Amino acid sequence: MSEKFDLLSTVEYGGCSAKIPAAILDSVLLNLPRITDANVLVDIDTHDDAGVYRISDELALIFTTDFFPSICSDPFEFGQIAATNSLSDVYAMGGEPFLALNLAMFPSSQIPLDAYKQILEGAADVAQKAKTIIIGGHTIDDYPPKFGLAVIGRVKPDRVITNAGLKPGQKLILTKPIGTGVIVAGKRIGMVSDSAYRAALDNMKVLNDKAALVMQQFGVTGATDVTGFGLLGHLAKMLKASGVGVSIDTTCIPFLPEAYQLTDEGCIPGAAFRNLEFIENVLETQDGVDYNTKMLMCDAQTSGGILMGVNPEHVNDALEALNKFGYLQSTVIGEVTNSNKLLLIR
Numbered sequence: 137m138s139e140k141f142d143l144l145s146t147v148e149y150g151g152c153s154a155k156i157p158a159a160i161l162d163s164v165l166l167n168l169p170r171i172t173d174a175n176v177l178v179d180i181d182t183h184d185d186a187g188v189y190r191i192s193d194e195l196a197l198i199f200t201t202d203f204f205p206s207i208c209s210d211p212f213e214f215g216q217i218a219a220t221n222s223l224s225d226v227y228a229m230g231g232e233p234f235l236a237l238n239l240a241m242f243p244s245s246q247i248p249l250d251a252y253k254q255i256l257e258g259a260a261d262v263a264q265k266a267k268t269i270i271i272g273g274h275t276i277d278d279y280p281p282k283f284g285l286a287v288i289g290r291v292k293p294d295r296v297i298t299n300a301g302l303k304p305g306q307k308l309i310l311t312k313p314i315g316t317g318v319i320v321a322g323k324r325i326g327m328v329s330d331s332a333y334r335a336a337l338d339n340m341k342v343l344n345d346k347a348a349l350v351m352q353q354f355g356v357t358g359a360t361d362v363t364g365f366g367l368l369g370h371l372a373k374m375l376k377a378s379g380v381g382v383s384i385d386t387t388c389i390p391f392l393p394e395a396y397q398l399t400d401e402g403c404i405p406g407a408a409f410r411n412l413e414f415i416e417n418v419l420e421t422q423d424g425v426d427y428n429t430k431m432l433m434c435d436a437q438t439s440g441g442i443l444m445g446v447n448p449e450h451v452n453d454a455l456e457a458l459n460k461f462g463y464l465q466s467t468v469i470g471e472v473t474n475s476n477k478l479l480l481i482r
Contacts, residue, residue, distance in 0.1 A: 141211070141247060141248060141251050142209040143206035143208065143209055143210070143211055143214055143251070143281065144206055144207075144208060144209045144320075144323070144324060145209075146205070146206065146247075146279070146280035146281060147205040147206055147280050165180055165183070168180065173189075175189055175190040175191075176188070176189055176190075177189065177190055177196055177293060177296055178229075178296065178298055182298065182299055182300045182373075182377035183299070183373050183377070184229070184298050184299050184300070184360075184377070185200065185224075185225040185228045185229055185299065185360055185361060186198045186199060186200035186225040186226060186228075186229055186289075187199050187200070188229065188291070188296050190293045193293065194292060194293075195290060195292070195293070196290070196291050196292065196293040196296060197288055197289070197290060198225070198226045198229050198231040198233075198287075198288070198289035198290070198291055198296075199286075199287070199288055199289075200222070200225035200226060200286070200287050200289075201222065201239065201284065201285065201286040201287065202218075202221055202222040202224075202225065202284045202285065202363075203218065203222070203239045203240075203241075203282050203283055203284025203285070204218065204221075204282055204283075204284060204438070205280050205281065205282050206280070206281060206282075206283075207316075207320055207340065207438045208320070208337055210254075211251040211252070211254035211255045211258065212254040212255070212257060212258040212261075213258060213337060213341070214255055214258060214283065215254065215255040215256060215257060215258025215259040215260075215261075215262075215283060216258040216259070216261060216262050216341050217258075217337070217340045217341055217438065217439055218255075218258075218259065218283045218284045218285070219236075219258065219259035219262040219263055219266075219284075219285055220262050220340065220341055220342070220343055220439045221284070221340070221363065221438055221439035222236070222284045222285035222286075222287050223236075223262070223263075223266050223268065223285070223287055223343065223344075223345075224343075224344045224361045224363075224439060224440075224442075225287070225361065226287055226289030226348075227343070227344040227345055227347060227348040227361070227442065228297070228344065228348070228359055228360055228361040228442055229289075229291065229296055229297050229298065229359075230291055230295055230296060230297035230348055230351050230352050230356070230359070231289035231290060231291035231296075231348065232267075232289055232290055232291065232348070233266055233267075233268045233287050233288070233289040234267065234268055234269065234288065234289065234290060235268065235269055235271060235287070235288040236263060236268050236269070236270045236271070236285045236286060236287045236288070237270065237271065237272050237273045237274070237285065237286040238256060238259060238270060238272070238273025238274070238275075238283070238285060239273060239274060239283065239284050239285060239286055240252070240255070240256075240273060240274070240275040240276075240281075240282070240283050241275070241276050241277075241278035241281060241282040241283070242255075242275060242277065242278070242281045242283075243277060243278060243279040243280070243281060244277055245277075246279060247281060251281075252275075252281070255281070255283050259283070259285065262341070262343070263285075265343065266343055266345060268287070270285070295352060297351055297352075297356055297357060297358065297359045297444075298357075298358065298359075298377070299358065299359070299360045299370075299373055299374045299377045299378070300358065300374075300377035300378050301356075301357030301358030301359070301378060301445070302357075302358035302374055302375070302378035302380050302382075302445040302472045303357070303358065303378075303380070303445065303472060304380055304472050304473055304474050305447075305448065305471070305472060306358070306445035306446055306447055306448070306471065306472040307445070307446050307447075307448055307451045307468050307470075307471050307472075308382060308384070308443060308444070308445055308446075308468065308469050308470045308471060308472065309443070309444050309446055309451070309454060309455065309458070309466060309467065309468055309469070310362070310367070310389075310390065310441055310442075310443050310466065310467060310469050311344070311347050311441035311442045311443075311444075311458055311463040311465075311466045312339060312342065312362070312390075312440055312441025312442075312463065312465065312466075313339065313390035313391050313392045313395075313441075313465045314362065314366075314367055314389065314390070314391060314392065314395070314432055314433070314435060314437055314440065314441075315336070315391050315392035315395025315396075315398075315399075315432055315435060316336050316339065316340060316392065316435070316436075316437050316438050316439075316440065317366075317405045317407060317408065317435040317436040317437060317438070318395045318398050318399055318403055318404065318405065318408075318432065318435050319332060319333060319335075319336040319392055319394065319395055319398070320333075320336065320438075321398075321403055321404075321405045322394070322398045322403050325403070327398055327401065327403055328394055328398060329394060331393070332392070332393040332394035332395075335392055335393050336392050339392060339439075340438055340439040341439070342439075342462070342463075344361060344441065344442050346458075346461035346462070346463070347441070347442040347444075347458065347461070347463060348442075349461075350454055350457045350458055350461065351442070351444055353454075353457065354446060354447070354450040354453065354454045354457075355447070355450070356444045356445065356446060357445070358374065358378055358444070358445040358472075359442055359443060359444040359445065360373070360374055360442070360443055361440060361441070361442055361443070362437045362440035362441055362442075362443055363436070363437050363438065363439070363440055364407070364436045364437070364438075365411055365414070365436070366407075366408065366411040366433060366434040366435050366436055366437065367389070367433045367434070367435075367437070367440075367443070368411065368412070368415050368419070368430075368433045368434050368478065369411040369414055369415055369434065370443060371384070371415075371443070371478055372414065372415040372418050372419075372478055374443075375418065375476065375477075375478060376418075378472075379476070380472050380473065380474065380475075380476070381472070381473040381474060381475030381476045381477045381478065381479065382470055382471070382472055382473060382478055382479070383470050383471055383473050383475075383479045383481060384433075384469055384470035384478070384479065384480050384481065385469060385470055385481055385482070386425050386426060386429045386430070386433070386480050386481065386482050387429075387482055388467055388468065388469045388470070389429060389432070389433060389469055390465040390467055391432060395432060395435075396428055396429070396432065399428040399431055399432055399435075400428050404431050404435075405435065405436065407435070407436035408431050408432075408434040408435045408436065409434070411434040411435075411436065412430075412431070412434045415434075415478060418476070418477055418478045419477075419478050419480070420477050420478065420479045420480070421479075421480045422479070422480060422481045422482060424482050425480045425481070425482050426482070430480065433480075441463070441466075445472055451468060455467075455468070
């Protein structure tokens, strides 16, 4: 029975598009008590990918969690994608995940329990590939089903990569194409081909583990993974945290198959408009910048790539290393500036 159950039929906003809009989240977090523990290396102040706590001079722990409604139809693939996405925050900070807990919400009386079993099996499959041990979890009865992980990673305290680490003159490299939100929306309303949908699913299942190795190899200090706030939303958070600006060449942005065509045909999820509203106060757009491209850059991504600032002398070697590890669409999309603005050029 579970083999025929379509998880995508249970959601309106799946994956990271289900996030609370960034502007609303900012207002909620604004007046929370500040942390004063000297061993807390990264907290909510910069809205980074995860928190980091120093254990010793040689060890810091990265702690993160992520969960969401289904982004796809198949339960096993949902578990794979949700786990890959949850692990990504650790990789984005240059760390290595090693422990995790399942976080699940599942309506046991409405959906076959075997579907839940398949979700857990999908997550376990990815965790094994990531050399991460899932040691337990927590489940509540809730509709629609949601799943993710709480993850602990490790990193040397002096090797933590944050979204506040960008420096003027660096080049911005993106390791995965964008457009997952648009593709999944297109699948829901029957506008996308099976091959394009499959390409999006496969893209979301690619671990960012090797990208973390490349960042450490080339001394990257500023990075993030691209998820629910879209490429431009995460860039806006980075420039605010780093005190810099960025200039993006919109003609260099890599897209998933059919993502641009779907956007041109009007298949633009609501999350993209909410992300655009969040960044409007820092966004400058040159005449001639393509509207569809701009909206795709606001598209809420699930289990997206790593966006990293790389010193110019290391860019070619970093791209070569990323390609060798299978991130074949890694590309330079812009550079870091002193402007405090997010500038789109063509």
